[in-house]
Amino acid sequence: METSSQSKAADGSKRAMNTKPLLGFFQIWNMAFGFFGLQIGFGLQNANASRVFQSLGANVDELALFWLAGPVTGLIMQPIVGYMSDKTWGRFGRRRPYFFIGALLASIALMFMPHSPALWIAVGSLWVLDASLNISMEPFRAFVGDKLSTAQRTFGYAMQGLMIGAGGWLASKLPSFLTSAGASNQADIGSVPESVTYAFMIGAVILFASVMWTIFTTKEYSPQELADFEAADTSELAIMRQAERPVPPAAFFKRWGVIITLIGAALTACVFIFNTEKQFIVFSSGVTLTGLMFLWHGALCNAPQMLATVLDDLVTMPLIMKRLALVQFATWFAFFIMWVYSDPAFAAHHFGTSDAASKAYGAASFAKNDMFAVYNLVPIGFSLMIPFIVRAIGLKTTYAAALTLGGLGLIAIYVLPMGQFLGDGISFGWFTAFQTKFFLSAIGIGIAWTCVLTLPYAILADALPAEKMGTYMGIFNFFIVLPQLVVGTVMGPVIATFFGGNAVYAIVLAGIVMIIGAALLLLFVPYKKPA
Structure with a gap:
């Protein structure tokens, strides 16, 4: 007859067998490597789309409108892809088919965009590029939740942050590397500089190859295995995420x-x-x-x-997700302003020009790219420190401190007197940013960027049921997209009407909003990382 102690031991053994195994460093590395390529696509877009549009004749107050391509496609694509990937299971897995399709289409769009013969075609290419990147992006986020246990999710998303930082840094530096190799960094209005064109083509190849690496080096758990893992998890967070949330009438x-x-x-x-x-x-x-x-x-x-x-899940989101959405809105509002307006802000405030065809504007673009390169370098090192910092001071405190540093970094773009530290402001080489005081700004922004890419998803993955991981990740993207729509529709008129056409004041506003996001995080998000 089985004793009580034998029964408990058997139950413990059964739960152990049904617990997700801990993965090794290189297994998690392989899972995240595709993000390196995806971020090259995003990085090239973020750092150069405004320049492409202005080279083809766009005005500064039109830039945010053209950038609406990303938010609109994200708003449509993310929940669709999340829902479909939750329901997909076949020979090639659950998430990996979406990795492949998105990477293929994004690579084609990257090659085509700088060859656009007209502004409207370049804007259309941005729509295709952003939609394609979105096809891969959220399945990658859900992939970490699928594969890793609660104990390793922060590290898994931190590894994605490392890859994103490395990809973003390379994307930011590619045009200047190619210029050093002999490509032209200037072009007449109506055409795109060679340095930007070649950067997009090289980026397309790297993007596709890195995503294929992840596809061929990782496997996925079947739906039944995921259900068994979920049933074996008896933690407080597991009980919360499996709690019934009645759909409103x-x-x-x-x-x-x-x-x-x-x-x-x-x-x-x-x-x-x-x-x-x-x-x-x-x-x-x-x-x-x-x-x-x-x-x-x-x-x-x-x-x-x-x-x-999607609508039912939207209105019945877990409380943690609802509160975290406020923080996402504030942080992505700030980052989208930075991406859209950094070129004209640097050019007007620090280089005294608004002529996109001038040599000074090209120098301003390189200065901005150097800052982007530095802030994208930060995740390469800082992302692997995050699990230790979180363990020491807590996840929310880490995240709030990072957002505060990021907000101060954005404000510093206006405050730091860059001009007197840049000499003639024309020659930019490796790590030139560290020869100027604005690298302090870049480091603050980079710390915030690292945590934005890591910690919200670690929180979400703990709070979401496994069978709806992709759908909820897609819905969460609404609160990344909505602030971008607000920026795209509002900031152009605001800059023209209230800021006298000077985009640097929009960067200052972005810093203030990011600091507000840190306060919202500490005050309203009810999350405590389990031991």
Whole structure:
């Protein structure tokens, strides 16, 4: 007859067998390596898209509007891909098919974008590029949650942060490396400099190769294995994420559908009544469309399954995810401003020019690229320190301190007198940023960037049920996309009307908002990392 102690031992043995095994360093490295290539794609886009658009004739106050390609495609693609990857299982796995498709399309778009013969074609290429990167991005985030136990998730996302930093640094430096090798860094209006064109082509090859490395060196757990792992987890967080969250009745969706639709219609009417910037229609139309989807789901009760699932999960998000969304909004609002407006801000504030075809503007672009290179270097080292810092002072405190440093770094772009430290401001070589005081700004931004890429997803992966990991990761992207839509529709007119056309004041605003995000994190996000 089995004794009580034997029964407990058997139960413990069974739970051990059904616990995700700890993976070795290089196994986690292989899982994350595809992010190196993806970030080269994002880095080339972030560092050079504004320059490509201005080279093809775009004005400064139009840049944010053109950059709406990314947020709009992300808003559409992320929840779709997340939902579909949750439901996918076949010969090639659950997430890996999306890695491949996204990498292939993104590589093609990278090669095409700098060869665009007209501005509108370049903007269209950015839409394709961003949509393709999004096809791969969220499955990669969910992949870490699938493969790693709670004990290793922070390290897994930190490894992704390392790869993102390395890819971002290389993407930022590629144009200057190629210029040193003999490629031209200047071009007439209507064409893109050789340094940028060649950088995009090289980046496309590296992107595809690195994602293929991850595909061929990693395997995935089957849905049944994931279910067994989830059932064996008896931690407090596991109980919380498996708790039943009742879906609101149809009346909820009807009521909020009417309210949101009316708000969207009113915002659209204001554009015409007050003759404001027409780009506001992009935002107001998005609000109206959201309201109509709520009405469709609530009034008709027969919306397509994917739409119904996404809407149900959106309104029943775990509390941690809802609060963390506020922090995401603030941080991505700040970073998107930096990406869009750094070129014109550096050129006008530190180099005294707004002429995209001038030699000084090219020097300003290199100065900005050097700063981007430094802030992308930081995750290479700092990301692997994060698990130890979190263990010492806590995850939320680490994240809040990083956001505060990032906000101060953005404000320092305006405060630091860069000009007197740059000499003639024309020659930029390896690590030139460290010869100027603005490397302090870059380090602060880099620390914030490292934590933004790591800690929110470590929190989410602990709070989300395994069977909905991709869907919720896609929904979480809404709160990365929405601030970008706000920047894209609002900041152009704000800079023209209130900042006198000087984009550096938008960078200062970004720093203030990022510091506000740190306060929101500490005050409202109810998370405690399990032992």
